[in-house]
Amino acid sequence: MKHFFKSRLVLTLVTLILLVGTIAVSLAGITHSRAAAAASTPSGERIHGQSVLEPVFDDTTGNVNFVMTPLKAP
Numbered sequence: 001m002k003h004f005f006k007s008r009l010v011l012t013l014v015t016l017i018l019l020v021g022t023i024a025v026s027l028a029g030i031t032h033s034r035a036a037a038a039a040s041t042p043s044g045e046r047i048h049g050q051s052v053l054e055p056v057f058d059d060t061t062g063n064v065n066f067v068m069t070p071l072k073a074p
Contacts, residue, residue, distance in 0.1 A: 047071075 046053045051068045058065055 044055075048068075050071050052071060054067050054069065056065050056067050057063075
């Protein structure tokens with residue numbers, strides 16, 4: 001039993017299990033951070049003078065941008 005843990009097969013399996021675990025934790029962290037970012041997007045409009053400042057979500061980059069539109073535009 002002393003040489004069991006030093007065998008090449010056991011070391012390869014342990015390394016593979018640790019690698020799969022690391023990848024699983026990394027993917028869980030990535031998906032959780034994107035979900036949190038999407039849930040925290042601003043939802044309100046603000047009026048500045050004769051314009052309205054509106055937040056918009058860019059789904060290609062995941063960023064929040066702001067658009068200013070004039071009030072009573074033609």
